Amino acid sequence: MGSDGELADAGGQRLIDAYRMQMLRKAALLIACIAGIVLVVGLLSVHSYSSISLRESYEVIWNHIAGNEYPRRSDMWWADTYIWNRAMPHALAAIAAGAGLACCGSLMQSLMGNPLADPYSTGISSGAALGAIAAIVMGVSVTTLAGGGTVVNAFLGAMVPAIIIIAISERISMTPATLILIGTALSMFFGSLIAIIMVSTNPESLQEAYLWQVGNMNNIDDFGWDCIPVMLGVTAAGSVVAMLLAGKLNVMSLGDKSAQSLGIDVKRFRTLALTLMALMTAAIVAFVGILGFVGLVCPHIVRLLTGSDNKFVIPISMAVGAFILLITDYVSVVVGSLPIGVVISCIGAPIFFLLIVFSRNSGKGALY
Amino acid sequence: MDKTAVIIVAAVVVVAGATGALLLLSGGDDNGRSASAEGIDYEAVNLMIFGNANNDLTIDEQDKKTIQDIIDGKTPAEGHPLADVNVDGTIDRKDLDEVQRIIDREKGITLHVACYNYANKKAVIDVEYPVKNVGLYGMHTVTSALYTNAGDKVVAYANPSGTKGDYPVMMGSLSGEIISSGMGGSTAIDWKKFMEIDSRTPVGALVIDTAYAGDITAVTIRDFNNAGIPVLAFNGNNVYAQIAATAWIGFLCGPDTERVGKQFAESSQEILGEISRKVSGLKDEQRKSFMTFTMWICVCQNNSPNNSLGELAGGIHYSKVNREFASKYRGNGFSMNLDAETLANFQDCGAYLSIRTSDFGSDFKKLVISNYEFKNASMGDISVSDFMHNAVERLYFINNLLPAALKVAYITEMMYPELFEKGFADGCAQRFIDGGYAPFLYDSNGDGKLDAKQTVSSLLTVMTYGDYKTAKGSA
Numbered sequence: 100m101g102s103d104g105e106l107a108d109a110g111g112q113r114l115i116d117a118y119r120m121q122m123l124r125k126a127a128l129l130i131a132c133i134a135g136i137v138l139v140v141g142l143l144s145v146h147s148y149s150s151i152s153l154r155e156s157y158e159v160i161w162n163h164i165a166g167n168e169y170p171r172r173s174d175m176w177w178a179d180t181y182i183w184n185r186a187m188p189h190a191l192a193a194i195a196a197g198a199g200l201a202c203c204g205s206l207m208q209s210l211m212g213n214p215l216a217d218p219y220s221t222g223i224s225s226g227a228a229l230g231a232i233a234a235i236v237m238g239v240s241v242t243t244l245a246g247g248g249t250v251v252n253a254f255l256g257a258m259v260p261a262i263i264i265i266a267i268s269e270r271i272s273m274t275p276a277t278l279i280l281i282g283t284a285l286s287m288f289f290g291s292l293i294a295i296i297m298v299s300t301n302p303e304s305l306q307e308a309y310l311w312q313v314g315n316m317n318n319i320d321d322f323g324w325d326c327i328p329v330m331l332g333v334t335a336a337g338s339v340v341a342m343l344l345a346g347k348l349n350v351m352s353l354g355d356k357s358a359q360s361l362g363i364d365v366k367r368f369r370t371l372a373l374t375l376m377a378l379m380t381a382a383i384v385a386f387v388g389i390l391g392f393v394g395l396v397c398p399h400i401v402r403l404l405t406g407s408d409n410k411f412v413i414p415i416s417m418a419v420g421a422f423i424l425l426i427t428d429y430v431s432v433v434v435g436s437l438p439i440g441v442v443i444s445c446i447g448a449p450i451f452f453l454l455i456v457f458s459r460n461s462g463k464g465a466l467y
Numbered sequence: 468m469d470k471t472a473v474i475i476v477a478a479v480v481v482v483a484g485a486t487g488a489l490l491l492l493s494g495g496d497d498n499g500r501s502a503s504a505e506g507i508d509y510e511a512v513n514l515m516i517f518g519n520a521n522n523d524l525t526i527d528e529q530d531k532k533t534i535q536d537i538i539d540g541k542t543p544a545e546g547h548p549l550a551d552v553n554v555d556g557t558i559d560r561k562d563l564d565e566v567q568r569i570i571d572r573e574k575g576i577t578l579h580v581a582c583y584n585y586a587n588k589k590a591v592i593d594v595e596y597p598v599k600n601v602g603l604y605g606m607h608t609v610t611s612a613l614y615t616n617a618g619d620k621v622v623a624y625a626n627p628s629g630t631k632g633d634y635p636v637m638m639g640s641l642s643g644e645i646i647s648s649g650m651g652g653s654t655a656i657d658w659k660k661f662m663e664i665d666s667r668t669p670v671g672a673l674v675i676d677t678a679y680a681g682d683i684t685a686v687t688i689r690d691f692n693n694a695g696i697p698v699l700a701f702n703g704n705n706v707y708a709q710i711a712a713t714a715w716i717g718f719l720c721g722p723d724t725e726r727v728g729k730q731f732a733e734s735s736q737e738i739l740g741e742i743s744r745k746v747s748g749l750k751d752e753q754r755k756s757f758m759t760f761t762m763w764i765c766v767c768q769n770n771s772p773n774n775s776l777g778e779l780a781g782g783i784h785y786s787k788v789n790r791e792f793a794s795k796y797r798g799n800g801f802s803m804n805l806d807a808e809t810l811a812n813f814q815d816c817g818a819y820l821s822i823r824t825s826d827f828g829s830d831f832k833k834l835v836i837s838n839y840e841f842k843n844a845s846m847g848d849i850s851v852s853d854f855m856h857n858a859v860e861r862l863y864f865i866n867n868l869l870p871a872a873l874k875v876a877y878i879t880e881m882m883y884p885e886l887f888e889k890g891f892a893d894g895c896a897q898r899f900i901d902g903g904y905a906p907f908l909y910d911s912n913g914d915g916k917l918d919a920k921q922t923v924s925s926l927l928t929v930m931t932y933g934d935y936k937t938a939k940g941s942a
Contacts, residue, residue, distance in 0.1 A: 177662040
């Protein structure tokens with residue numbers, strides 16, 4: 100490679116400038132999301148204990164991390180208790196869920212070569228919903244641990260369609276479109292079982308089941324930090340794997356034949372990626388229900404702004420997903436009566452619509 | 468790179484599985500020692516504090532003697548579960564020393580209360596004596612505290628059935644801030660406000676009705692544990708548990724309230740005992756059938772706790788005499804599916820008991836007309852008389868603010884006039900009025916002192932159809 104001086108012609112310089120602009124854009128988006136996350140965490144903390152200011156809320160969080168304690172049962176002690184045991188788990192759950200679903204959405208869209216693919220395309224959401232609703236309505240659950248029944252049922256239910264699809268794909272060679280169709284069929288089947296359960300239940304259970312399906316933070320409200328290790332741990336580990344797979348995902352997006360010709364064992368790779376996505380998605384929906392929008396739309400937003408290289412799309416989608424879900428959670432908490440899943444659809448869908456319609460380079464980086 | 472990815476995915480599976488297993492197997496936060504609560508009759512009217520070795524309503528020298536007899540082998544430990552004063556699993560000299568401290572009412576000692584915890588499980592909760600600042604959640608906790616004259620020790624309360632503003636007379640002695648956000652009747656609890664109150668006035672104990680235990684999340688209970696705030700729960704729907712709670716709330720709050728709480732529990736116990744003796748000999752076919760309503764005309768289902776009043780009064784719930792009713796009203800809540808035909812097939816019930824909450828001293832005439840002429844669009848836009856058809860004459864409104872034993876007394880007198888002399892229930896009411904309980908006192912001249920006593924009629928004890936006709940006639 101020559102130095103910049105050797106690429107002195109105008110075309111080369113423009114290329115370099117365009118590349119630098121794009122890298123700056125990526126960095127700016129990432130930094131903006133991280134800054135936004137920090138700000139919203141502070142706002143959530145202030146809302147949770149309103150007698151303190153934004154600055155004090157950061158002080159409380161910092162003091163807690165540093166191990167500095169306030170006089171027991173003083174106003175600041177309660178602020179620390181309230182923020183650390185309520186606002187922080189809320190924030191971390193929203194970050195983990197947003198990041199995880201966005202990561203899975205990026206994976207899914209690249210793997211399937213389908214812009215409409217999302218983490219739930221393999222029927223995971225319906226399986227999770229069936230498990231959760233069985234616990235809520237019929238009291239059928241694997242564990243008797245208070246509150247754990249719904250979570251464990253949802254996790255196991257989410258894995259069922261994923262395992263079916265992975266098992267089928269191991270035995271039969273299928274195209275991505277076929278995989279998605281099978282996922283759709285499984286969703287419809289589980290959906291019919293859910294409908295049978297819900298038509299015969301009482302109104303209170305029906306409401307609880309519906310709230311779970313639209314996505315909510317009730318488990319986080321009720322159990323706080325207990326929910327975080329699995330969500331955050333699986334998301335963190337899964338995202339590391341996703342990053343390791345990013346290069347090959349770029350190749351997969353060229354199509355199966357092209358990927359095979361470039362040395363990728365497509366079937367095995369797809370199985371690995373589906374397993375990873377199933378675990379990550381199941382670990383999230385088990386706690387917060389079926390949160391839509393994030394997994395489908397965040398990767399597209401990032402591609403529209405930064406291009407479609409998965410080495411950047413995946414981490415930046417995670418940051419965007421975390422930020423969007425965190426803001427949504429804040430709005431949901433402030434409004435008080437709307438589940439987060441409803442808020443995210445109300446806010447996110449119009450924003451995405453506007454982004455597509457008014458984007459100058461609408462074809463840039465998108466899969467379509 | 469694929470191999471790395473596989474290894475990491477496998478690690479993720481292991482981590483998720485291990486964490487899941489940990490969650491499955493972990494017992495969760497117990498908030499109280501559960502094992503020691505076994506063997507205790509939670510439905511008995513006893514002082515449910517360890518040290519009450521002889522299962523009465525106080526802790527005194529008699530308890531010390533009982534413990535000594537147990538240690539000496541003269542009395543078996545069985546039957547005296549509260550004799551293990553320090554709750555260490557054995558009854559020995561240490562328990563004698565400990566009970567002496569309780570007998571002396573030593574300030575700062577730790578009392579062990581046998582009640583329920585936030586998870587609705589039997590537990591032993593440790594409380595420092597005396598409790599200076601009390602938090603209350605639930606109507607029955609509020610009434611239990613007020614009937615021990617502990618209203619001025621309350622710093623925070625939440626009552627989904629209404630606030631002090633809704634019942635200014637009955638709750639006149641209640642101090643403390645309301646912590647339920649929203650209007651009276653809301654179940655939304657603002658625990659943040661409770662914690663702000665605690666930061667100014669450290670709460671000694673929070674007493675909750677188990678019916679609302681689900682409103683306290685695991686997160687909140689952990690905060691209370693970290694702050695050292697004991698959470699004591701009792702079954703507010705059980706009449707005997709309500710009475711027992713009055714006794715232990717009174718005891719915990721100090722000698723004055725202990726005396727009042729004990730007197731209240733004794734009176735209640737005697738009244739219920741007399742009723743039980745008279746009605747226990749009745750055969751099922753002799754018992755009067757009843758059904759219970761709440762919120763005017765919402766039918767309480769077969770296993771609703773509201774039915775306990777009629778049962779204690781000697782009645783037989785209508786579900787036991789009518790299979791169609793039993794089939795229609797399965798459950799332990801109440802039914803809001805109302806129309807004019809709801810009771811059309813159930814007109815032969817002996818008594819229809821509607822539990823209403825009416826503040827003492829309100830206008831009786833106005834209230835009885837309002838009750839019998841109630842009509843509300845949210846409840847099918849039908850009137851009470853349409854709903855009741857010809858059975859309206861057997862509809863009785865019972866004031867929910869009365870002590871439980873008094874409610875039972877009025878119901879039983881209505882059902883079995885042949886067993887109870889006329890005025891039996893009024894006599895019980897007068898006994899409570901004479902007891903000096905704060906809810907039965909009111910400020911007669913606006914100087915802030917509760918200097919006047921209610922009368923039997925101002926308690927709005929029970930309203931009958933006859934009262935309604937009389938009120939209409941004179942209206």
